Amino acid sequence: MSMDFSGTVSKGRKRKRGRSWTLLVPIYIFTLLFVFLPLIYMVYLSFMTKAEVWGFENRFTLENYKKILDPLYLRTFLNSLKLALISTLVNTAVGYPYGYFMAKLEKKKRDIMLLLVMIPFWTSELIRLNGWIIVFRSKGVLNLILEKAGLIDKPLKLLYNYQMVVFGMIYALLPFMILCVYSSVEKMDWKLVEAARDLGGNAAQAFLTVTLPMTMPGLLSGVVLTFIPSMGLFFVADLLGGNKIVLVGNVIQQQLTKGRNLPFAAALSVVLMILTSLFIAAYRRITKTDQLEGLI
Amino acid sequence: MKSKSRLPGIYLAVVTAISYVPIAVTIIYSFNHSKISSVWEGFSLEWYERLFSDADIFVSLRNSLILSVLVCAVSAVIGTLGALGVKRTNFRLNKVMAYFSSVPIMIPEIILGMVYLALFSFMNLPFGIVTLVIAHASFCIPYIYMMVSGRLFAMDPSIEEAARDLGASPFEVFRDITFPAILPGLLSGLLLSFAMSFDDVVISIFVTGPGFNTLPLKIYTRMKTGVTPEINALATLMILATTILILLSWKLNKTGDKAEEEK
Numbered sequence: 001m002s003m004d005f006s007g008t009v010s011k012g013r014k015r016k017r018g019r020s021w022t023l024l025v026p027i028y029i030f031t032l033l034f035v036f037l038p039l040i041y042m043v044y045l046s047f048m049t050k051a052e053v054w055g056f057e058n059r060f061t062l063e064n065y066k067k068i069l070d071p072l073y074l075r076t077f078l079n080s081l082k083l084a085l086i087s088t089l090v091n092t093a094v095g096y097p098y099g100y101f102m103a104k105l106e107k108k109k110r111d112i113m114l115l116l117v118m119i120p121f122w123t124s125e126l127i128r129l130n131g132w133i134i135v136f137r138s139k140g141v142l143n144l145i146l147e148k149a150g151l152i153d154k155p156l157k158l159l160y161n162y163q164m165v166v167f168g169m170i171y172a173l174l175p176f177m178i179l180c181v182y183s184s185v186e187k188m189d190w191k192l193v194e195a196a197r198d199l200g201g202n203a204a205q206a207f208l209t210v211t212l213p214m215t216m217p218g219l220l221s222g223v224v225l226t227f228i229p230s231m232g233l234f235f236v237a238d239l240l241g242g243n244k245i246v247l248v249g250n251v252i253q254q255q256l257t258k259g260r261n262l263p264f265a266a267a268l269s270v271v272l273m274i275l276t277s278l279f280i281a282a283y284r285r286i287t288k289t290d291q292l293e294g295l296i
Numbered sequence: 297m298k299s300k301s302r303l304p305g306i307y308l309a310v311v312t313a314i315s316y317v318p319i320a321v322t323i324i325y326s327f328n329h330s331k332i333s334s335v336w337e338g339f340s341l342e343w344y345e346r347l348f349s350d351a352d353i354f355v356s357l358r359n360s361l362i363l364s365v366l367v368c369a370v371s372a373v374i375g376t377l378g379a380l381g382v383k384r385t386n387f388r389l390n391k392v393m394a395y396f397s398s399v400p401i402m403i404p405e406i407i408l409g410m411v412y413l414a415l416f417s418f419m420n421l422p423f424g425i426v427t428l429v430i431a432h433a434s435f436c437i438p439y440i441y442m443m444v445s446g447r448l449f450a451m452d453p454s455i456e457e458a459a460r461d462l463g464a465s466p467f468e469v470f471r472d473i474t475f476p477a478i479l480p481g482l483l484s485g486l487l488l489s490f491a492m493s494f495d496d497v498v499i500s501i502f503v504t505g506p507g508f509n510t511l512p513l514k515i516y517t518r519m520k521t522g523v524t525p526e527i528n529a530l531a532t533l534m535i536l537a538t539t540i541l542i543l544l545s546w547k548l549n550k551t552g553d554k555a556e557e558e559k
Contacts, residue, residue, distance in 0.1 A: 020380075020381060020384035020385050021381065021385050021387070022381075023377045023378070023380050023381030023384065024377070024378060024381035024382065024385065024387075024390075024393075026373065026374045026377055026378065027374050027375070027377065027378030027381070027393065027397060027437070027441070028378075028389075028393055030374055030397075030433070030434075030437065031393050031396050031397040034415075034430055034433075034434055035396050035397060035399055035400060035434060036396050037415075038411040038412065038414075038415045039399070039411065041411070041414060041415060041418065042407075042410070042411050042414065045414055055417070094311060097304075097307060098307070098308060098311055101304035101305075101307060101308055102308060104304070105308075111546075113308060113312070115542065115543075115546065116312050116316075117312075118542050119319070119535070119538060119539055119542060120315055120316070120319065122491055122538045122541075122542060123319070123534065123535055123538050124494075124495040124512060124515070124534065125495065125497075126495075126497060126512055126515050126516055126519065127322065127515070127527075127531040127534060127535070128318050128319065129318070129519075130318070130322060130515075130519060130527060130528070130531060131317065131318020131319055131320075131321045131322040131531075132317075132318045133519075134318070134321050134322065134325055134334070134528070135317060135318065135321055139332060139334055140334050141321060141334050143334075144334045144335065171315070171318075174315065175315075224402075228402065228403065228404055229404065229405065231404045232404025232405050232406035232407065232498065233404075233405075233406075233498065234406060234498065235497055235498065235516060238520070239519060239520070248406075249404065249406045249498075252406050252407075252410055253406065253409075253501075256409075256410060256413060256502065262413075262414055265410050266410065266414065269406070269407045269410045269411070272403075272404060272406075272407060273403050273404075273407055276402075276403060276404060277402075277403075280402070
C-alpha cells in the first residue's frame with residue numbers, strides 16, 4: 001500500500017456522474033468541523049488572555065508565546081526534541097536492519113517473524129511499559145538477579161530518569177519502524193540489486209544506489225511514525241520518568257489539568273505542531289520522497 | 297545471492313528476545329503469589345480472582361468495546377464514502393480536503409487532545425461517549441480513507457464501465473464490483489482503527505467525561521497509583537486475546553490467498 005501525503009492519487013480517469021458529490025458531504029463536513037476549524041480555533045486561543053479560573057478572555061496578547069521563550073520552557077522543548085531525535089535515530093538503526101533481514105528470510109521463517117512483531121505491535125503500549133517497570137523497579141527482576149549474583153549490595157535506582165524515558169520511547173515505537181521498513185523491502189525487485197552487482201558494484205554500492213533509495217518510502221513512514229509520537233507521548237515520561245522528566249507533552253497536559261491555562265496550552269501546541277511539520281518537511285526534502293508506505 | 301552469514305539470524309533473535317522480555321515478565325508475575333517483591337512466592341490465581349471480581353474493570357472494558365465499535369462504524373462510513381466521492385468527482389478542493397483530513401495522524405496526539413478539549417468546551421458538548429467518538433474518528437477516518445482510496449485507484453475502471461454497459465444498475469455495480477475490490481483495504485483500515493481507538497490514552501484522557509472510563513484510562517490510573525498485580529493478570533488476558541485475534545486474521549488471510557491462487 002502506498003499513498004501520497006494528501007491521500008489522493010492523481011490523474012485517475014475521472015468522469016462526472018450526476019450526484020457523486022453527495023458522497024463527499026460527510027467527509028467534507030467532518031473535516032471542516034472537527035479538523036480545520038479546531039486548528040484555527042487553537043491558533044486563535046494561543047493569542048488570547050488567560051481567564052482567572054478556567055477558559056480565556058477575548059483580549060489579544062503575545063504573552064503566551066513570550067512565556068515559551070522562558071528558559072524553563074525552552075529547555076523542555078529542547079529536551080523533547082532531543083528525545084524524539086534519539087528515539088527516531090535508534091529506531092532507524094535497530095529497526096531498519098531488522099525489517100531488512102526479516103524480509104530476506106524464507107517464507108516460513110518470515111511468517112513466524114511477522115507474527116512475533118505483530119503481537120507487541122497490537123498490544124497496548126501501557127501494558128508493554130508495565131512489563132518493563134516490573135523489570136526495572138527497585139524491587140524488580142533485574143535488581144533481584146544482580147543481588148543474587150552478588151554484583152550489588154543494595155538495589156540500583158533504574159527507573160525515573162531520562163535514559164529510562166528514552167528507552168521506553170524507543171521500545172514503544174520500534175514495531176512501527178520495523179513494519180514500515182519490512183513492507184518496502186519485501187516488495188523490492190531484487191533483480192535490480194543483482195544488476196548492480198553484475199555491473200561491478202560491490203555489496204555496499206549496490207545497497208546505497210539501489211536498495212536504500214527503493215526502501216526510502218518505508219523508511220520515511222517509519223521515521224514519521226516514530227518521530228511524531230515521541231514528541232507527544234506524555235505517559236511514557238510520566239510512568240518511566242516519574243515527575244522529574246518533563247517533556248512538551250507533559251507541560252501541555254499539566255497546563256490543561258493543574259495549570260488550567262488553556263491559551264498557554266494552545267500556544268505550546270502551535271509551536272509543537274510547527275516543529276513537527278518542519279521536521280517532516282525537511283526530511284521529505286532531503287530524502288526526496290513523497291510517499292508513505294507500510295501502514296500495515 | 298546466498299550469503300551463509302549467520303549474523304542476520306542472530307540479530308533478529310536477540311532483538312526479538314529483548315522485545316519479549318516485558319511480555320514474558322508480565323505473564324509470569326501475573327501468577328506470582330507475592331504482591332510487591334519480585335521473588336517468586338509460589339503459583340497463585342489470586343490476581344485473576346481479584347480481577348474478575350473487579351466490576352470497575354469490566355465496566356471500562358465494556359465502554360472501550362462500545363466506543364471502538366462506534367468509532368469504526370462512523371469512520372468506515374465517512375472514510376469510504378469520501379474515498380468513493382473523491383474518485384468520482386474532480387473538484388479542486390478535494391485535494392485540500394484530503395490533506396486536512398490526514399492532519400490528525402500527522403501531528404502528535406497531545407495536540408488533538410488539547411484542541412478537542414478546547415473545542416468541545418466551546419461547543420458546550422457534554423464530555424463522554426459522543427466527544428470520544430468524534431475525537432477518535434478524527435484519527436481513524438484518514439486510515440480508512442487512505443486504504444480504500446488506494447484500492448479504488450488501483451482498480452481498472454473499464455470493469456465498472458463494462459458492467460454498466462451490460463445493463464447493471466449503479467447499485468449492482470457497487471455491490472458486485474466496487475465493494476469487493478475495496479473490501480480488503482476497508483478491512484485493514486478497520487482493524488487498524490479498532491486497535492488505535494481501543495488502545496488510545498493520550499486523546500481520551502482529555503475528552504472523556506466523568507462516568508465514562510475506558511480500559512486504557514483505567515489501566516493508566518492504576519499504574520500511576522502503584523504496584524498492581526491485577527493489571528498483570530489483565531495484561532496477560534489482553535495479550536492472549538491479541539495473539540488469538542492475530543492468528544485468526546492471519547489464517548483468514550491465508551485461506552483468502554489460497555483461494556485466489558487457485559483461481
